[in-house]
Amino acid sequence: xxxxxxxxxxxxxxxxxxxxxxxxxxxxxxxxxxxxxxxxxxxxxxxxxxxxxxxxxxxxxxxxxxxxxxxxxxxxxxxxxxxxxxxxxxxxxxxxxxxxxxxxxxxxxxxxxxxxxxxxxxxxxxxxxxxxxxxxxxxxxxxxxxxxxxxxxxxxxxxxxxxxxxxxxxxxxxxxxxxxxxxxxxxxxxxxxxxxxxxxxxxxxxxxxxxxxxxxxxxxxxxxxxxxxxxxxxxxxxxxxxxxxxxxxxxxxxxxxxxxxxxxxxxxxxxxxxxxxxxxxxxxxxxxxxxxxxxxxxxxxxxxxxxxxxxxxxxxxxxxxxxxxxxxxxxxxxxxxxxxxxxxxxxxxxxxxxxxxxxxxxxxxxxxxxxxxxxxxxxxxxxxxxxxxxxxxxxxxxxxxxxxxxxxxxxxxxxxxxxxxxxxxxxxxxxxxxx
Numbered sequence: 001x002x003x004x005x006x007x008x009x010x011x012x013x014x015x016x017x018x019x020x021x022x023x024x025x026x027x028x029x030x031x032x033x034x035x036x037x038x039x040x041x042x043x044x045x046x047x048x049x050x051x052x053x054x055x056x057x058x059x060x061x062x063x064x065x066x067x068x069x070x071x072x073x074x075x076x077x078x079x080x081x082x083x084x085x086x087x088x089x090x091x092x093x094x095x096x097x098x099x100x101x102x103x104x105x106x107x108x109x110x111x112x113x114x115x116x117x118x119x120x121x122x123x124x125x126x127x128x129x130x131x132x133x134x135x136x137x138x139x140x141x142x143x144x145x146x147x148x149x150x151x152x153x154x155x156x157x158x159x160x161x162x163x164x165x166x167x168x169x170x171x172x173x174x175x176x177x178x179x180x181x182x183x184x185x186x187x188x189x190x191x192x193x194x195x196x197x198x199x200x201x202x203x204x205x206x207x208x209x210x211x212x213x214x215x216x217x218x219x220x221x222x223x224x225x226x227x228x229x230x231x232x233x234x235x236x237x238x239x240x241x242x243x244x245x246x247x248x249x250x251x252x253x254x255x256x257x258x259x260x261x262x263x264x265x266x267x268x269x270x271x272x273x274x275x276x277x278x279x280x281x282x283x284x285x286x287x288x289x290x291x292x293x294x295x296x297x298x299x300x301x302x303x304x305x306x307x308x309x310x311x312x313x314x315x316x317x318x319x320x321x322x323x324x325x326x327x328x329x330x331x332x333x334x335x336x337x338x339x340x341x342x343x344x345x346x347x348x349x350x351x352x353x354x355x356x357x358x359x360x361x362x363x364x365x366x367x368x369x370x371x372x373x374x375x376x377x378x379x380x381x382x383x384x385x386x387x388x389x390x391x392x393x394x395x396x397x398x399x400x401x402x403x404x405x406x407x408x409x410x411x412x413x414x415x416x417x418x419x420x421x422x423x424x425x426x427x428x429x430x431x432x433x434x435x
Contacts, residue, residue, distance in 0.1 A: 018042035107155030131183035234369030250395030263343030279324020
């Protein structure tokens with residue numbers, strides 16, 4: 001291993017409670033991971049805790065370091081664990097280093113004491129909520145089978161009360177995918193949050209078939225009934241994008257859109273799923289075991305334990321570097337020749353279980369949805385990319401979209417039934433917007 005093999009920075013999701021959680025969300029993939037550690041109490045020991053903080057801070061060669069906490073449900077460790085973590089960070093912090101803590105939670109155990117701590121220590125909190133009450137409670141239930149919506153909204157209000165920086169983490173599943181604007185407007189208008197991430201639920205069925213893309217209907221058989229369908233996910237993104245690009249650019253930040261825009265700009269984005277390679281976002285279990293990715297906490301992707309092998313050696317290992325390269329190297333020809341490859345890059349490897357039209361394996365399950373969204377958003381994304389390149393705010397796109405919409409309405413009014421539709425679809429007006 002040479003110096004150039006060692007990344008200057010990387011990201012590790014630490015799971016101090018492993019897969020332990022106080023909810024039983026229908027679609028959660030991580031609850032099953034408890035089988036990897038039979039008999040465990042799923043609590044991070046002090047030795048592992050300090051090793052994680054010390055090695056993470058020592059390994060970074062950049063001034064900014066993120067200490068990321070996830071689960072399971074990390075609040076089950078208790079607040080004193082995280083108070084001690086802040087002290088450990090002060091103890092091992094390099095001169096000039098800026099440390100940021102991120103914390104993903106379902107919000108159930110949050111109270112004033114927790115939220116005051118988050119605010120005083122500048123934690124960025126990711127709060128999991130799936131939209132309005134009926135949509136959220138459909139899958140996100142506690143161990144007694146009760147909905148959790150009211151408790152999560154209470155947590156959101158406490159975070160706001162204590163001025164905690166907070167992002168909304170919303171899964172897109174078979175239930176809420178049919179209500180994109182209800183979901184988006186709920187976060188924006190009723191909860192008043194400005195940072196949102198939409199996470200598609202893709203759960204593989206037991207022994208599923210791997211149909212070619214052209215047999216799109218058969219995709220239903222490859223996933224569970226909780227999963228979002230590809231075209232459904234595309235429509236979900238499109239409807240929200242149309243609202244966002246018309247009125248919310250620069251005010252509401254949707255990570256999915258920001259990540260895609262990076263592709264149009266030709267720059268590295270912050271969303272790993274759209275990067276050409278991966279491998280810099282690993283998962284640390286409660287006992288110090290390090291895995292290649294949060295979505296690959298399984299024996300084949302076990303890297304080692306940080307109490308036995310230095311973290312940086314595991315991060316820079318050939319096994320992990322190959323894992324990162326495989327995201328690009330394993331793309332089927334269908335993807336390599338795709339016009340939106342530079343934006344999508346095949347998305348997350350965990351979703352690449354379908355076949356291309358010519359039968360080659362490795363196509364992303366969500367391909368059709370992403371293609372539809374990227375095609376729909378292309379013009380507006382190009383405009384925003386050009387605005388940014390010329391040092392103008394991307395929000396200027398809203399005025400451009402409004403002006404073009406007004407022009408389009410005028411052209412609709414004067415179009416004959418057999419004229420080409422002014423929208424550019426290639427269809428006759430009577431078969432398109434004139435219908």
